[in-house]
Amino acid sequence: MIRALRAVKWLLIAVAVVVALFPFYWMLRTALAPADDVFFDGISLVPTSIDFANFARAWDKAQLGDAIVTGVIMTGSILVLQLITCIPAAYVLAKVRIRGVGIALAIVIGCLLVPVQVTLIPTFIGINVAGLGDSLPGLILPSMTSAFGIFLLRQQMMSIPDSLMEAARTDGLGHVRTLTNVVIPMAGPGIAAFSVFSVFTHWNDYMWPLLIARSPDLATPPLALAIFQQGDIGFDYSALAAGAAIVTAPVVILFLVAQRRFVQGMSGAEIPG
């Protein structure tokens, strides 16, 4: 009986792993096979031969090189801005008792619930009126801070013992040095987790670049891939799969490297019920 249960458990895990990984596998399989290998009868799980020409075709035609440069600059700038804005705010919301902190926290949690389409159109008009449409700052600025980031970091900082803040104060540390010398080192896992989350979110973001980046040089990787798909290349599945693999690889690698810290840091993120 217990053996049967264990077998069922492993079967379920095997099915889940296959379902989770199969699209990635199929993407690589399609990308690596010769282009005329795409349409075949029956099921062939391995390609007849390996061919990197698809990657070259995708890289050139979708202008992925330029897109990756734009993507890295945009994602990096957003990350730096978000860390600069979120960390001090999270510290105040977690550890400083001044009037209005409760209201500020309520506003942050409220912002978590505002769906993107509510802010999309006014932000778009505002960015255009400011003359930032179709520009790198226009891609970056609306994401200068993150309510989710403030909230996640605040939850992590809550778990720093008050006695430690007390000790910092006794040692004559002001808010700035308490933040840099005590709080930031201790909130490390949360900061790492949020950084990974931020990079995922903005590297993968499609909607805002689709609105703002009208000129092709400003296309981010997902946007370049989508334009590539909607162009006359639409049925060149080999090149599309290769492009998809190129766009996917950086975040997957980042995740594999940062996985342990990421999961650890996300564990503080629950909303107080």
Added chain:
Amino acid sequence: MTALGTENANSSVTPGESPADMEIAAPAAVPVESSTDALRADRASGTRRELGRSNLVPILFLVPAGIGILLFVLLPAVLSLVASFFTVPLAGGPWTWVGLANFERVLTDPAVLKAIGNTLVYSAITIVPSLAIGLALALLANSVGRGRPFVRTALFLPMTANLVAMAVVFRWLFAFQGGFVNQLLGVAGIGAVNWLGDTNTSLLTVALVGIWRSASFSMMIFFAGLATVPGTIHEATKAEGIRGFTKLTRITLPIMKPTVVFATVLAILSSVQVFDTVNVMTQGGPQGSTETVLTMSWKLGFSYFDLGAASALSFLLLVVLVGIGLLQRRILSGGHK
């Protein structure tokens, strides 16, 4: 808007965050302080008031984030509400007051109603399955001994995937001709299905991608939450002979309530905001069968340049979400307060 509560703001030690829980929640971050120390520090609230003498620095700390939230969340949200009562030219220029005409236009347009219906169906077939599958996978992955890092990594990967890239891959997997799924059905002797081209299956196919990804995301949250359940609980339930489904519903899930709330909120938000997959896989077609509230308000705003109507539709969605938030809070707190 404060539906999820802010009690923690005013007291530093709340029931859900006793010192013991904190140590477990962030193992790497917290050196083990004795709980009496923490409590003593907490009682010495005089220190806080002294810290409060120099309020200038904390306020300056809040300013950068405050500017961002004001400019790119609060102000746009208010403008969106206001704009839903006006006609708004996309290129700028004077707004014209039209009262409730935008709401009337939105709620009588068959295409918009269809998009609302599609979003409800999409949410119904993605939210509950992805939460249930996510929880089941977290429990399964947690119970694995050997091979656990591999299982966990594999199940986390869909969460990291670029939705545009994955939509491209899924479009190819579900292609009418030459797609892997139809090839597989062919081997089983079942005729090819036009997954994305048939109005009966298109929404379901897009939803499958949504479940594939959100289940992985929910699993990650549940997995992190399970790690916060203290080991003593497992020992106690074992000693009492409580296990299996009873343990899950009576012990584990109630302890993980904040995690469940968090996962549910994120699942709802990601379902009602589905955009990338629809835009890449079907562009709302065929015949509007995969049009959602977000792709519809996008079209209203940026293809038909009817920003007032687009704002009205967004505002209606916000009202529904806040309603769900309040309802959820009432249901969840019902048994405990």
